[in-house]
Amino acid sequence: MRYTYLIATFLFSVCSGAKAQEKLLSKDEAVSLALENNFGIKVAMNQLAIAENNSGLLNSGYLPSLSGSAGANYNELNSNTEYPGQFDSEGIPRPDLEINDAESQSYNAGLSLNYTLFDGFGRLYNYKRLKEQYHLTELQARETIENTILQLFSVYYEVARLSENENVLRQALQISKDRIKRAEYSFEYGQNTKLDILNAQVDVTNDSISLMNVQQNLVNAKRDLNVVLSQNLNERYAVDTLVSFIPRLQIEEYIARAKEYNVAILQTERNLAINEYDIKVNRSGYLPSLGLSGSYGWNLNQSAATSFIPGQIIPGSNRNSLNFALGASLTWNLFDGGGTAVRVKNSKIAYENQELLKEQVSLEVDRDILNALEIYENRLQIFKIQEQNVITNQNNFERSKEQFQLGRITSIEFRQAQINLLNAQTNKNLAKYDAKLAELQLLQLTGQLLEVSF
Template sequence: MKCKVVIILIILISGNQLLAQEILRKTDAITLALEHNFDIREAGNNSEIALNNADIKNSGFLPTVAASGSANFSSTNSENILNTGEVQSVTGVQTERYSASLGVNYTIYNGQSRKFNFKKLQESLNLSELQSRSIIENVVLNIFNVYYEVARLTQNEINQKETLDISRERLLRAKYSFDYGQNTQLDVLNAEVDYNNDSINYLNIIQELDNQKRNLNLFLGRDVNTPFSVDTTLTYDENLSLEEILANTMSNNVAILQQNGAYRNAEYDIKINSASNLPTVGLNTSYGWNQNNLGKTSIFDSQNQTALTYGASVSWNIFDGGLTSTRKQNSRISLENQKLSMDRLKLNLNRDVNNAWSVYQTALFVLKAEEKNLSTNERNFSRTSEQQSLGQITSLEFRQAQLNLLNAKLNYNQARYNAKNAELALLQLSGELMNGEY
């Protein structure tokens, strides 16, 4: 009864797996991620902020224009006593005052401080774009890791299903043989145990496969339960060389490029702080208008004035108590730290590339060895099957050959994707991940 329940459950799950599903190709996965992945979209927004900051309008190179205006109204009661004792009083005298002005200020020279501040803003934009690239590369690498895990489990499901079918056939044959008195109940029980174990392994693979598909959907920024199948074919880059990868890493690795940008910013800081010792020269001009309606108590009934003013200004921070000197010293030390960081980064990347190359070479060797091992086990299982059909071997010997073949398939499948993931790790270090073959 238990065996029948397992068979029904497997049939139901297998039926669901066979439903029409979209084939999610590797290029499709990358396209979806670039459009919908949350980390990539957030990085794009940060780059847009940096782009706004690097605009000429945020540099101090443009003049400033300010306008102002006012209107004031008053009602005045006054009482004046003359020397003769006569009292003159006036009530409710209305006065109105209007004014407006427009001013323009422009800094001609400030020791080139704004020039280097603007360069820092542009470098910050470059760093923001490099940060976006780093995020994209990490997301793409994660997507491929999960994609290839889905592909590996897909192939494992096929392999485990083949093993399960063989165990089912063996169980049926053992029952028929027992019914006709050709073997014992023990053979039937062994075959049933093996079938149940294979069923459990098959169900576990399906569950793990479904979980990994949800993980991939999450990276793609879509409904985690979206059904799909993947392309299990693999291509390898046969032209990789350690020397070329090291050269590309030192020139195109995103961390190297970011460190170069940080070094340039440290140089700009020195120049900005040095500019604090130089004078600032500016021009200014303004145009103003005033209209006063003074009322009956004034000599004049109204006044109307316009004025155009212009001039130049110079300011020079000759001594600020040593603050500028301290900033200059600290900026030189920061530049030295950036040099040290670059040297350390190059050593770390050199180590990482050599380690990744060793992993890659080992993975390729294991792949070839597992391919040979699989071929040997396939031949061995074929001969064992022939002997089993002739009754020349025991069920335990057949089972061992069956397990050997399954393990060989699983190990070869694992080796295929280990080699590909090792290749992708090298491509990321060299800055060529987005140009690789998938």
């Protein structure tokens, strides 16, 4: 018996000390940490940066292309030319012509510029398409943030629920320990039997085990919270257990404007715009393209000495030249085997499919909002009922405690009243956070999750 009591006392003191060392993590601080450190959000932001680069002027095709080139060549010639059967005017055989170390060099450098003046508006519509793709990536990043915020509060409120349950079970354990003392005193004065002490010891053991299980679940939930926040797993936070609900009138306003802000519907609209530009880009294949080109070059040729007359060597020469050229080109693919026509037809079909998808998503969003609203109202009503149930069981427990102290009810009846209160309190905690999470899910569907204070 003494061993059980010491374990319970030690457990209570350890829990109190650990709780005192934890720092409070408010909801706003949790959101800030998640936005700053969550890995999924960081990946989404990097994807958004890539989309921004792709939609910029440097990737638009509107800028000209400029290339430079340079080169150098070196040549060394050693030659020996024979003239068999040839004689000079005096009848002497013509001597061989030998040239050694005849060096020649050439150098060149140039710039070439190309610019497309007109390509059938394909460049224009592709640029606009990339802008729409950037806005679509923004919405995808927003969706990632919304899902992360929901995940964050799912874990945050689980930590809050378990923290409140821990306090409830700690109080229950303290009540059971007080029963042991009372049962021991009563037994010493002959007012009850040993059975009351044993019953109290059993209750202390059960309450201790329940508290240990909740504490283990709480530690695991805090690790889950650190994962969402991308913090050290050993970091320990105490969370805010205060929950407030948005007024019904404000919820109705959000629902009325859901089509304007729901991220899934907005994404289908962006995809629809992208498909529309795809049609225009493919149609540009029917039109001609006009381009300009220009070049500027420098050449230096240093030739080696040569000789074609016996006994005479003609020295080498240096030639330095600069050239500048401009040109224009018109290209019109009059018939490409039907490829452009097929691409235009397919892009139109893709556009029609996107319109159908938009209608489907809109219908699904309406359904999800109605379901989420009913779930929210149902859970909110359950929470209110559980609040009243706690008050009822608290009154019942206080009366049972008085009757137990007067010896008018047994320890078993008192324990049942205590269990009823314990269940009512934990059920109220569960109902409170279930209702809040249902509200957050409804806010996400209406596109207001990132616009409200938590």
